[in-house]
Amino acid sequence: MDTLPQPAYSRAPARRRPQRGSSRQSGPAFDQLFGSSPYFAFAIDEAGKLTAFNQHTAAVLGPLAPHTPASKLYAAWVLPMLQNEALPAARMRGYWRGEVELVAQDGGSHPVTQTIEWRDHTFLCLGYPLDDYDVYESRLRFKYLFEAHPHPMWVYDLETLRFLVVNAAAVAQYGHTEAEFLQMTIRDIRPPEQQERLTRNLAAAPAKGAEQSGIWTHMRRDGSRMQVDVSSHSVTLSGRPARLVFAHDITEREQLKLALQLRSRALEASINAIAITTHTSEGELIEYANPAFVRLFDHTPKSVLGRRLETLLDLPPHDEQYQALQAAMQSHHEETLMLRPRHRDGALLWTQLHVAPVLAGDNAIGHHVCVLTDMTAIMEYQEQLEHQANHDALTGLPNRVLLKDRMAQAVTFSQRFKHSLWLVYIDLDNFKLINDHLGHQLGDQLLCAIANRLRACANDGDTVARLGGDEFVLLLPIANQRPMASILQLVQEAVAAPVAVEQQVLTVTCSIGISVFPADGVDPEQLLRHADIAMYRAKEAGRNQVQFFEENMHARVAERALIESELRHALARDQLSLVYQPKVDLHSGAVTGMEALIRWQHPGLGAVSPARFIGVAEETGLIVAIGRWVLRTACAQNKAWQQAGLPPLRVAVNLSARQFRDRVLLSEVRAALEDSGLDARYLELELTESLMMHNVEEVVTVIESLKQLGVALSIDDFGTGYSSLAYLKQFPVDYLKIDQSFTREMLTEPKVAAIVRSVIALGHILGFKVIAEGVETGEELHYLRLHQCDEMQGYYYSRPLTAEAFAAFISRPAPAAPASAGAARPAAPAPAHTPAPPPRPARRHGPT
Numbered sequence: 040m041d042t043l044p045q046p047a048y049s050r051a052p053a054r055r056r057p058q059r060g061s062s063r064q065s066g067p068a069f070d071q072l073f074g075s076s077p078y079f080a081f082a083i084d085e086a087g088k089l090t091a092f093n094q095h096t097a098a099v100l101g102p103l104a105p106h107t108p109a110s111k112l113y114a115a116w117v118l119p120m121l122q123n124e125a126l127p128a129a130r131m132r133g134y135w136r137g138e139v140e141l142v143a144q145d146g147g148s149h150p151v152t153q154t155i156e157w158r159d160h161t162f163l164c165l166g167y168p169l170d171d172y173d174v175y176e177s178r179l180r181f182k183y184l185f186e187a188h189p190h191p192m193w194v195y196d197l198e199t200l201r202f203l204v205v206n207a208a209a210v211a212q213y214g215h216t217e218a219e220f221l222q223m224t225i226r227d228i229r230p231p232e233q234q235e236r237l238t239r240n241l242a243a244a245p246a247k248g249a250e251q252s253g254i255w256t257h258m259r260r261d262g263s264r265m266q267v268d269v270s271s272h273s274v275t276l277s278g279r280p281a282r283l284v285f286a287h288d289i290t291e292r293e294q295l296k297l298a299l300q301l302r303s304r305a306l307e308a309s310i311n312a313i314a315i316t317t318h319t320s321e322g323e324l325i326e327y328a329n330p331a332f333v334r335l336f337d338h339t340p341k342s343v344l345g346r347r348l349e350t351l352l353d354l355p356p357h358d359e360q361y362q363a364l365q366a367a368m369q370s371h372h373e374e375t376l377m378l379r380p381r382h383r384d385g386a387l388l389w390t391q392l393h394v395a396p397v398l399a400g401d402n403a404i405g406h407h408v409c410v411l412t413d414m415t416a417i418m419e420y421q422e423q424l425e426h427q428a429n430h431d432a433l434t435g436l437p438n439r440v441l442l443k444d445r446m447a448q449a450v451t452f453s454q455r456f457k458h459s460l461w462l463v464y465i466d467l468d469n470f471k472l473i474n475d476h477l478g479h480q481l482g483d484q485l486l487c488a489i490a491n492r493l494r495a496c497a498n499d500g501d502t503v504a505r506l507g508g509d510e511f512v513l514l515l516p517i518a519n520q521r522p523m524a525s526i527l528q529l530v531q532e533a534v535a536a537p538v539a540v541e542q543q544v545l546t547v548t549c550s551i552g553i554s555v556f557p558a559d560g561v562d563p564e565q566l567l568r569h570a571d572i573a574m575y576r577a578k579e580a581g582r583n584q585v586q587f588f589e590e591n592m593h594a595r596v597a598e599r600a601l602i603e604s605e606l607r608h609a610l611a612r613d614q615l616s617l618v619y620q621p622k623v624d625l626h627s628g629a630v631t632g633m634e635a636l637i638r639w640q641h642p643g644l645g646a647v648s649p650a651r652f653i654g655v656a657e658e659t660g661l662i663v664a665i666g667r668w669v670l671r672t673a674c675a676q677n678k679a680w681q682q683a684g685l686p687p688l689r690v691a692v693n694l695s696a697r698q699f700r701d702r703v704l705l706s707e708v709r710a711a712l713e714d715s716g717l718d719a720r721y722l723e724l725e726l727t728e729s730l731m732m733h734n735v736e737e738v739v740t741v742i743e744s745l746k747q748l749g750v751a752l753s754i755d756d757f758g759t760g761y762s763s764l765a766y767l768k769q770f771p772v773d774y775l776k777i778d779q780s781f782t783r784e785m786l787t788e789p790k791v792a793a794i795v796r797s798v799i800a801l802g803h804i805l806g807f808k809v810i811a812e813g814v815e816t817g818e819e820l821h822y823l824r825l826h827q828c829d830e831m832q833g834y835y836y837s838r839p840l841t842a843e844a845f846a847a848f849i850s851r852p853a854p855a856a857p858a859s860a861g862a863a864r865p866a867a868p869a870p871a872h873t874p875a876p877p878p879r880p881a882r883r884h885g886p887t
């Protein structure tokens with residue numbers, strides 16, 4: 040200590056001054072700074088000698104002289120600390136502070152807080168009483184904090200509300216200069232709407248020192264406003280009650296808060312399910328889920344949090360969707376996926392998941408925002424629309440559109456694997472009749488039942504489609520050897536099996552046309568067209584048939600189309616006429632009547648047989664007008680013959696099924712009779728057996744009404760339809776007509792002969808007369824007569840004759856009795872419009 044150097048700025052004075060209890064030796068700077076300080080201030084040089092001291096030091100610790108060893112000013116216990124710690128620390132860091140004990144020359148002890156600064160090779164020592172230093176220091180700190188604080192602070196007078204002091208941040212933020220502030224009160228920085236609140240607030244000022252805080256709106260000098268979080272504290276400044284105010288501009292924070300609130304509200308209110316997940320090595324853990332998310336899966340908010348998104352969506356691991364989700368979660372980009380997660384109740388949903396990664400500071404994925412849009416309803420609707428577009432509404436079977444699609448696929452497949460492909464075109468026989476007569480509702484039920492049966496006939500990979508109306512298609516890819524014949528048989532049986540609909544039993548058959556890939560066509564259109572053609576051929580061949588497509592069918596189809604278009608004009612162009620075939624009593628040989636048969640003479644097509652056009656007329660509905668014409672013409676002709684003096688005979692007119700179902704039939708028959716003046720007993724109506732197969736009660740009613748008119752009725756083509764014997768006896772008809780196919784075969788086929796005999800016997804039991812048609816030989820005649828058949832019709836006696844020829848035929852003198860058994864076939868038949876060759880039977884005039 041003795042060798043401390045002298046401080047540079049306060050060297051010992053050049054001229055010595057008398058010590059007057061002050062430190063005049065320390066130089067003007069030292070004096071200026073510390074001369075009158077109420078604290079200890081002295082300087083020690085590097086040699087440890089006093090180089091300067093102030094008056095207070097001298098007065099309390101003195102008398103002192105310059106160059107006095109500094110050690111004399113300290114208690115003995117302080118010296119080691121001074122030597123080893125304080126002075127080296129001050130020299131090294133420029134400053135040291137600690138508690139020391141100064142001693143006066145009179146031995147008095149003065150504990151102080153001492154600071155030692157190292158300046159210009161001098162230790163400047165300042166000693167404060169322990170308490171005073173803290174106050175000083177806290178004031179310093181306050182001043183520093185107040186001035187340098189980044190947020191506005193001020194003190195205002197509690198009575199005048201004037202600003203007493205403001206800091207730099209307040210000046211910067213509010214735009215007023217310090218001088219302006221000091222002229223203002225705290226009211227001046229508040230907008231008008233907050234004055235009242237301020238008044239209330241001041242009136243309820245808290246107890247002294249108490250904290251007060253609140254959010255206020257303050258105005259800047261330029262009039263702009265800001266949100267301020269204000270906290271204040273009661274203080275005393277210059278003896279006056281005041282408040283120290285701390286104002287924190289929270290405008291931005293509030294805006295941010297509002298924006299966050301809005302965003303949070305948007306999340307909560309979103310109808311899209313939104314989840315925020317934390318990206319972890321164990322998967323995506325749900326950190327937040329909005330109400331829509333919770334609703335979508337029917338979970339509770341709590342049960343969702345912390346769960347793995349993958350688990351919650353219930354995607355099967357290793358499934359394609361699962362893998363896609365994993366890949367999306369690893370990606371640093373936004374991804375959109377279509378997923379099929381499972382609802383809590385197990386139902387599969389359709390959702391669109393949009394995943395947006397949230398990157399952390401290190402560019403690693405921290406979170407994901409997952410937006411799920413429930414697409415279930417849309418997808419189901421889409422599926423429904425697709426289904427509607429591709430399926431038949433009535434039966435639910437694929438429609439034409441889907442069939443074509445499946446056909447295209449099947450053709451491609453069959454081409455590639457060299458397989459064949461069958462297209463089976465099915466059309467119900469006489470379905471139109473059922474529909475027209477029994478109503479569409481029953482017709483629809485029948486179609487549905489048949490659709491289900493066809494479905495049951497199909498294997499996996501087959502397609503059963505409904506093209507519309509009563510047309511169905513089976514698409515059968517033949518990948519393996521399949522028993523196709525038995526499939527077709529199955530289809531025919533499925534269609535033909537009786538269908539019980541609303542207490543009725545309906546039976547229909549079907550006509551089937553088949554085209555085979557690649558032989559009959561290489562594209563779907565062609566295959567379909569060819570199967571359709573084959574189906575028409577099956578219809579023409581008598582229905583309830585199967586036909587494979589053949590090249591020559593094209594010509595038939597073209598012809599049918601031609602017939603259809605020409606038939607529309609046949610009546611108007613007077614191309615139709617009637618011929619009449621006599622009916623003969625087998626026992627007496629008398630002519631009992633004649634059947635009117637239609638003929639069509641077309642200028643280009645020539646004579647078109649009824650077999651070629653009656654079916655077309657029925658399908659197109661032209662039969663109604665044609666049938667009416669036949670009925671009226673036959674009645675008028677018969678009446679004309681009677682008026683011409685020919686013996687009165689009964690004329691038989693064929694009624695098509697469609698005519699029979701026509702509600703106006705009765706009135707038309709009545710009108711034909713009235714208009715022609717023909718007595719009803721000279722008219723006979725021939726009904727086909729198949730016509731009677733549905734709705735027996737109604738058929739019986741119509742027949743009874745016709746009977747009441749007085750006309751005779753016969754069942755034509757008996758044996759070819761499905762007459763139930765139980766029903767047969769209910770029909771009040773007069774004749775059963777044995778179909779000519781039986782007549783033709785009865786002499787060569789014992790089974791057919793048995794049928795013929797049974798029909799004759801049955802007819803008689805039921806009280807009907809039996810007439811056989813298509814009799815061409817004496818043997819046939821003999822057989823029929825032997826078995827008590829009543830009448831016959833056929834080329835053996837006469838071909839159908841024109842009206843004139845028939846009149847001539849009937850007017851000739853009666854020939855010998857009918858040829859006996861074994862008689863030869865008559866000479867080659869003459870054309871239908873020419874009189875038939877002899878021999879002719881004896882005639883019996885008048886209806887039986």
Ligand SMILES: Nc1nc2c(ncn2[C@@H]2O[C@@H]3COP(=O)(O)O[C@H]4[C@@H](O)[C@H](n5cnc6c(=O)[nH]c(N)nc65)O[C@@H]4COP(=O)(O)O[C@H]3[C@H]2O)c(=O)[nH]1
Nearest residue numbers: 636637649650653669693694695813814815832833834835
């Ligand atoms: N091979 C052979 N055939 C014989 C013999 N005797 C008569 N035929 C023919 O057998 C058919 C009998 O008429 P259908 O069974 O009522 O069968 C008729 C009938 O179902 C229908 N048809 C004819 N005219 C009309 C009509 O005016 N209205 C309606 N709805 N159908 C008619 O067309 C079918 C065919 O008529 P068509 O060609 O005139 O043929 C007639 C007739 O010419 C014979 O000994 N041998």
